[in-house]
Amino acid sequence: MHFGLTDEQEMIVSTVRSFVENEIYPHETLVERTGEVPAEIAQEIKQKCIDLGFYASNFPESVGGPGLSHVDFALVERELGRGSMALTHFFGRPQNILMACKGDQIDKYLMPAVRGEKMDALAMTEPDAGSDVRGMKCTATREGGDWVINGSKHFISGAEHADFVIVFVATGVDETPRGPKKRITCFLVDRGTPGFEIARGYNSVSHRGYKNSILYFDNCRLSDAQVLGDVDGGFDVMNEWLYATRITVATNSVGRARRVFDHALSYAAERKQFGQPIGKFQGVSFQIADMITEIDAADLLTLSAAWRLDQGLPANREIASAKVYASEMLARVTDRALQIHGGMGLMDELPIERFWRDARVERIWDGTSEIQRHIISRDLFRPLGA
Numbered sequence: 001m002h003f004g005l006t007d008e009q010e011m012i013v014s015t016v017r018s019f020v021e022n023e024i025y026p027h028e029t030l031v032e033r034t035g036e037v038p039a040e041i042a043q044e045i046k047q048k049c050i051d052l053g054f055y056a057s058n059f060p061e062s063v064g065g066p067g068l069s070h071v072d073f074a075l076v077e078r079e080l081g082r083g084s085m086a087l088t089h090f091f092g093r094p095q096n097i098l099m100a101c102k103g104d105q106i107d108k109y110l111m112p113a114v115r116g117e118k119m120d121a122l123a124m125t126e127p128d129a130g131s132d133v134r135g136m137k138c139t140a141t142r143e144g145g146d147w148v149i150n151g152s153k154h155f156i157s158g159a160e161h162a163d164f165v166i167v168f169v170a171t172g173v174d175e176t177p178r179g180p181k182k183r184i185t186c187f188l189v190d191r192g193t194p195g196f197e198i199a200r201g202y203n204s205v206s207h208r209g210y211k212n213s214i215l216y217f218d219n220c221r222l223s224d225a226q227v228l229g230d231v232d233g234g235f236d237v238m239n240e241w242l243y244a245t246r247i248t249v250a251t252n253s254v255g256r257a258r259r260v261f262d263h264a265l266s267y268a269a270e271r272k273q274f275g276q277p278i279g280k281f282q283g284v285s286f287q288i289a290d291m292i293t294e295i296d297a298a299d300l301l302t303l304s305a306a307w308r309l310d311q312g313l314p315a316n317r318e319i320a321s322a323k324v325y326a327s328e329m330l331a332r333v334t335d336r337a338l339q340i341h342g343g344m345g346l347m348d349e350l351p352i353e354r355f356w357r358d359a360r361v362e363r364i365w366d367g368t369s370e371i372q373r374h375i376i377s378r379d380l381f382r383p384l385g386a
């Protein structure tokens with residue numbers, strides 16, 4: 001067992017960390033105050049990331065990505081987690097489900113996405129179907145050789161900037177002994193396709209400036225060429241390419257927790273009450289001790305799940321454990337950091353209240369904590385036939 005990073009991994013960490021500190025941190029206050037990322041800043045981040053060779057860092061060399069291992073990519077995401085998501089979004093990591101592109105789709109979607117010429121978004125969630133993905137009501141029906149899509153999606157991150165959206169819709173229902181089960185198909189839908197509208201979403205307390213959109217499909221006609229994977233094979237492409245993405249929430253959470261921790265540690269060392277630094281009071285120092293212990297535990301859990309992916313070992317339960325533990329750890333760490341800052345922790349003079357707000361969504365998106373616990377417990381009970 002070897003817990004150290006290689007020289008190359010140390011370089012990845014220091015390169016991405018200095019990128020985040022120099023290219024992301026300086027714009028964070030502006031994004032927080034306005035809720036917007038100015039187009040020129042977005043373009044600058046994207047271009048610098050391309051120049052650095054880190055754009056599409058989740059893609060293999062065979063399609064023009066840097067070909068990082070899962071552990072290397074986890075290290076990239078961990079450092080990116082320190083920065084505002086609204087800004088790090090432009091340190092582009094297209095959805096790796098695009099690796100399922102075939103034929104003309106490769107030149108139309110996959111390659112431009114990896115080169116940073118086109119941006120994507122992924123749409124699964126609907127107003128009436130969140131955790132229960134199969135409950136989706138958005139449908140595609142056959143009409144004269146085309147597919148006709150009707151319905152809506154909501155909470156879709158990054159759709160505002162997307163040139164195309166990867167959309168999951170129901171294409172039929174199977175009767176099974178356990179009741180009706182919807183068949184799902186994945187489509188690639190270009191912005192501007194008639195009958196497809198990307199509308200402004202909701203305002204969220206977490207990650208200001210990282211917007212979500214509502215998508216409307218009103219008799220939107222698509223050809224077979226727009227199907228990603230196989231017809232009715234939406235769950236297959238989802239399982240093949242999306243199950244590992246939950247690890248990103250865990251890695252981001254660890255990175256952000258380390259940033260918050262550094263603030264809390266310095267504040268506890270500098271802030272004096274009753275004639276001494278508050279860190280000298282056991283009530284504070286023990287919180288600091290618990291924070292770093294939990295951060296390190298989440299880091300190891302996350303990197304070991306990534307390592308399992310690199311070894312080709314089953315990692316579904318381990319990824320779920322990393323996601324649930326790291327996102328809940330972040331909530332505890334940001335809450336404690338805020339407490340250590342006292343009243344100033346709540347003021348927008350300091351970034352602490354932002355970290356505290358931003359932490360909230362990590363337990364919800366990419367599968368809630370409850371759904372992760374289902375995955376973990378199902379994995380444990382299945383071999384026992386329970």
Ligand SMILES: Cc1cc2nc3c(=O)[nH]c(=O)nc-3n(C[C@H](O)[C@H](O)[C@H](O)COP(=O)(O)OP(=O)(O)OC[C@H]3O[C@@H](n4cnc5c(N)ncnc54)[C@H](O)[C@@H]3O)c2cc1C
Nearest residue numbers: 122123124125130131132155156157364365366367368370
């Ligand atoms: C800011 C933001 C951005 C997002 N971006 C995207 C995106 O880009 N693309 C996309 O497709 N989706 C996106 N999502 C959707 C996200 O993945 C869902 O919000 C999430 O899966 C939960 O669905 P829901 O919000 O409908 O909650 P629900 O599924 O309605 O759940 C409500 C509550 O019930 C609990 N619950 C549900 N079922 C069970 C169960 N079986 N057992 C125990 N508890 C249960 C949940 O854990 C939760 O606490 C985003 C969400 C947010 C908030």
